[in-house]
Ligand SMILES: N[C@@]1(C(=O)O)CN(C[C@@H]2CCCCN2)C[C@@H]1CCC[B-](O)(O)O
């Protein structure tokens with residue numbers, strides 16, 4: 001297939017420096033060449049340039065101007081790549097970029113379904129977020145059923161954004177750190193979610209199969225997978241901003257990627273929250289390696305050769 005790579009070196013959805021280095025370190029690890037070796041026609045569309053804003057005081061959330069502008073750019077870039085019939089891979093950057101990747105993908109593929117692989121649900125609203133970090137809230141901006149929880153007039157930098165997802169289109173895998181407001185939303189809407197507890201109970205194959213069965217029962221919907229590297233255990237991927245013990249093994253992460261590839265329906269993919277400035281040198285090496293391996297597995301690399 002034709003593959004487009006978009007770099008989104010963005011950090012304003014959270015507070016730590018370094019996550020904007022994600023695209024650079026994944027490229028330096030040979031990501032593009034490794035995808036080419038799979039036989040894909042890969043177009044590296046480079047890194048998006050994000051406007052810098054100063055004196056952006058907290059308005060329910062931090063950096064609304066920076067995040068609103070950046071995600072608008074991400075949306076346009078992803079929409080264009082999907083319309084160009086590319087399997088579109090966006091490299092983060094923090095998880096707030098997925099406001100843009102999912103919105104853009106949905107403009108070209110309104111019938112998409114979403115796999116959210118993450119230790120966190122990232123479904124706080126601007127009123128429930130404990131941190132004010134938008135990387136913990138992207139889904140609340142995107143979901144029709146949560147439209148009225150967003151103070152749109154106060155958050156004018158997001159006036160370009162229209163909710164484009166039904167909550168029933170989402171399946172979570174890897175959850176193990178939820179805030180009260182998120183737990184309430186997950187229960188209220190009975191959202192498909194498989195925490196690490198369910199991964200332990202059913203095994204990863206059953207979990208990913210049930211996730212796909214829930215959001216794509218007829219196997220006729222384009223898949224958006226948003227892969228937060230912190231879904232994997234911090235012993236493997238410690239170079240990330242919000243690590244939570246007891247995550248997916250390397251093998252479970254790879255299995256998810258291989259299984260989703262085999263559907264033949266993967267249409268857009270985010271790999272986010274790699275922060276090479278967090279943890280040890282070994283953490284950085286392991287985290288970047290894992291990110292690259294998961295990405296190439298999403299694009300057809302098989303462990304069985
Ligand atoms: N829900 C959170 C939010 O800030 O909204 C709170 N949490 C950190 C907090 C630390 C203390 C124990 C409870 N959890 C991080 C998460 C966002 C993660 C964003 B992601 O993109 O990395 O998933």
Ligand SMILES: [Mn+2]
Pocket residue numbers: 001002041
């Ligand atoms: Mn082609």
Ligand SMILES: [Mn+2]
Pocket residue numbers: 118119120228230231242
């Ligand atoms: Mn996370």
Ligand SMILES: [Mn+2]
Pocket residue numbers: 095118120122135228273
């Ligand atoms: Mn996340």
